[in-house]
Amino acid sequence: MKFIDPHIHMTSRTTNDYEAMSKAGIVAIIEPAFWLGQPRTEVGSFKDYFSSIVGWEAFRASQFGIKHYCTIGLNSKEANNESLAEEVMKLLPLFALKDNVVAIGEIGYDDQTAAEDKYFRAQIELAKELELPILVHTPHRDKKSGTLRSMDVLEEHGIDPSTVIIDHNNEETVESVLERGYWTAFTIYPNTKMGSERMVAVVEKYGSNKIFIDSSADWGVSDPLSVPKTAQLMLDKGIKSEVVHAVCYQNALEAYAQSGNMKESDWSNGVHFDQSVLYGGNSVLRGQNPKKSTNSDIVDN
Amino acid sequence: MRLSELIKEYCLNELKDEKTKNWFDQKLNSIKTDQDFFITFALINKKIPRGQLQLNPGQIQNILLKNPEFNIDNWTLDQLCRFSLLMYYPLLRVQSITTLISVADTREQVTIYKSIPYLANASHFASIVVNGIRTNIVDVFDAIALNNPYPASNFSQDEWNQMVLKAIFMERPIYQIKDVDQRKNKKLAYILFDYARERWAASRRVTPELWRMMRGCLTEELFLEMRKQMVEGDEPSQQAMLKVIKESNLDVAQKWLNTQSIKTGNISWDQIGSDFLHKNQALQNTSKA
Numbered sequence: 001m002k003f004i005d006p007h008i009h010m011t012s013r014t015t016n017d018y019e020a021m022s023k024a025g026i027v028a029i030i031e032p033a034f035w036l037g038q039p040r041t042e043v044g045s046f047k048d049y050f051s052s053i054v055g056w057e058a059f060r061a062s063q064f065g066i067k068h069y070c071t072i073g074l075n076s077k078e079a080n081n082e083s084l085a086e087e088v089m090k091l092l093p094l095f096a097l098k099d100n101v102v103a104i105g106e107i108g109y110d111d112q113t114a115a116e117d118k119y120f121r122a123q124i125e126l127a128k129e130l131e132l133p134i135l136v137h138t139p140h141r142d143k144k145s146g147t148l149r150s151m152d153v154l155e156e157h158g159i160d161p162s163t164v165i166i167d168h169n170n171e172e173t174v175e176s177v178l179e180r181g182y183w184t185a186f187t188i189y190p191n192t193k194m195g196s197e198r199m200v201a202v203v204e205k206y207g208s209n210k211i212f213i214d215s216s217a218d219w220g221v222s223d224p225l226s227v228p229k230t231a232q233l234m235l236d237k238g239i240k241s242e243v244v245h246a247v248c249y250q251n252a253l254e255a256y257a258q259s260g261n262m263k264e265s266d267w268s269n270g271v272h273f274d275q276s277v278l279y280g281g282n283s284v285l286r287g288q289n290p291k292k293s294t295n296s297d298i299v300d301n
Numbered sequence: 302m303r304l305s306e307l308i309k310e311y312c313l314n315e316l317k318d319e320k321t322k323n324w325f326d327q328k329l330n331s332i333k334t335d336q337d338f339f340i341t342f343a344l345i346n347k348k349i350p351r352g353q354l355q356l357n358p359g360q361i362q363n364i365l366l367k368n369p370e371f372n373i374d375n376w377t378l379d380q381l382c383r384f385s386l387l388m389y390y391p392l393l394r395v396q397s398i399t400t401l402i403s404v405a406d407t408r409e410q411v412t413i414y415k416s417i418p419y420l421a422n423a424s425h426f427a428s429i430v431v432n433g434i435r436t437n438i439v440d441v442f443d444a445i446a447l448n449n450p451y452p453a454s455n456f457s458q459d460e461w462n463q464m465v466l467k468a469i470f471m472e473r474p475i476y477q478i479k480d481v482d483q484r485k486n487k488k489l490a491y492i493l494f495d496y497a498r499e500r501w502a503a504s505r506r507v508t509p510e511l512w513r514m515m516r517g518c519l520t521e522e523l524f525l526e527m528r529k530q531m532v533e534g535d536e537p538s539q540q541a542m543l544k545v546i547k548e549s550n551l552d553v554a555q556k557w558l559n560t561q562s563i564k565t566g567n568i569s570w571d572q573i574g575s576d577f578l579h580k581n582q583a584l585q586n587t588s589k590a
Contacts, residue, residue: 047403047404050404051403051404051405054406054407055405055406055407055410055438056437056438058406058407059407059437059438059439059440091404093340093343094339094340094343094404095404097340097343097344097346097347098343098346098406098409099346099406099407099408099409100406260347
């Protein structure tokens with residue numbers, strides 16, 4: 001079975017993760033721009049971060065046969081540093097138009113402050129102007145009202161819910177998000193938020209329409225294999241494979257394909273990567289045998 | 302007609318959508334600020350199709366008449382439009398390109414480095430291109446190092462040597478480096494021989510193309526070392542090592558060759574490089590399948 005992990009922060013992950021993900025069937029991933037676990041203090045840090053997720057990280061992923069996309073945005077936590085936020089806002093249009101960018105995100109609320117609200121709205125307008133989908137991060141604290149407020153604001157700006165992904169849902173938020181016509185994403189974390197077992201129950205109850213899952217794996221305790229593991233659990237519990245396919249692949253593809261930058265043909269014939277160059281030491285496969293050398297089909301001349 | 306006008310004309314011909322055509326034409330003639338230039342450069346991703354360009358022989362000839370060095374291969378329409386924009390922006394300075402690259406994705410970087418050699422003030426951008434060689438993204442490295450006339454005419458010896466060494470290290474096809482033979486030098490040859498020693502110590506191979514850079518620099522000592530390694534090398538490497546030994550003027554090497562039954566053949570250095578590249582590519586396709 002093939003999987004898409006539509007929310008994972010690969011800059012914080014190792015090549016072991018990439019190998020395991022590829023082995024588990026993950027063919028494409030989306031890396032939303034987020035914070036790094038501590039607030040940045042210079043606009044240059046944002047610039048280099050954005051530059052890394054539109055270029056270097058995509059190359060790193062391609063070396064493991066995984067197609068990498070990202071979203072560009074100013075996250076809600078760092079929106080609270082207003083003088084910095086102003087400078088970051090000027091950078092966003094430069095990066096949001098890049099080849100592998102599939103949405104503006106992840107944006108929304110953290111503490112639901114006035115500054116967060118200001119930059120959430122400004123970025124909704126940017127997404128409108130650039131005709132990009134929006135990825136909304138819902139807050140960890142006061143989640144339900146933060147989620148409702150996010151949807152109210154989006155609608156106030158005239159955004160079509162079918163172009164928006166509301167992420168990090170739980171049993172408390174799922175109903176209203178689905179009802180209002182948004183893509184409804186769930187993050188499967190090992191300890192917090194949604195666990196795999198709870199996710200199975202959600203799918204049993206609400207079906208697969210507009211629902212998909214992700215790992216949101218980052219620099220904290222998290223599991224880059226959440227998507228394939230949850231898929232397996234669903235199958236074990238008797239959920240039909242079409243449903244699992246929708247929740248772990250197809251729906252995320254449909255949601256983000258609206259950007260015009262993500263399509264199945266990007267990976268169905270293999271992701272462009274040149275393993276032969278990885279014989280060298282200055283690559284991510286330092287001194288290991290490239291995969292191809294173990295392939296018995298190779299005809300030596 | 303200047304090169305910039307010619308390229309613009311070909312771009313506009315290829316743009317079938319009237320709205321896009323007008324947008325692009327108007328942008329070429331109206332950009333006055335860096336910010337507008339950056340956004341327009343980025344917007345090409347959204348607005349302009351990426352098809353492989355089909356220029357006819359007459360058009361190709363016209364371009365080559367303007368600049369015989371122009372590498373006509375592998376331009377897509379979006380790349381040619383970006384090249385056009387770079388030529389038309391009247392305030393294109395070192396700082397503009399530096400910033401443009403710092404916010405560029407891989408495809409954009411490739412286009413910028415492909416275009417720089419043909420800009421009117423190309424020589425101003427040498428430090429940018431030298432810095433570009435420090436990338437680890439293969440496509441970007443290739444855009445500078447391979448089939449690009451810029452390094453040969455703008456890099457110092459040390460910069461040139463770094464590029465060739467890195468190309469060999471990354472197993473890029475050095476036969477595609479412009480003027481690779483004209484710019485070879487003793488310093489580079491000995492750095493590369495050291496590199497080969499490191500690889501041998503780790504029981505790893507080196508690309509057979511490395512030996513091309515040893516021509517005219519072989520000493521008796523190095524020859525003896527190579528001879529030992531030839532027993533273990535694969536066939537393309539043996540062939541390349543034999544070739545460089547044969548081309549040397551060392552008596553001891555010529556005497557040794559006469560005692561050998563192995564045929565050296567008449568394979569060219571370009572052929573050695575191209576065979577090696579195609580074998581690698583075939584291996585990669587097999588592993589993808």
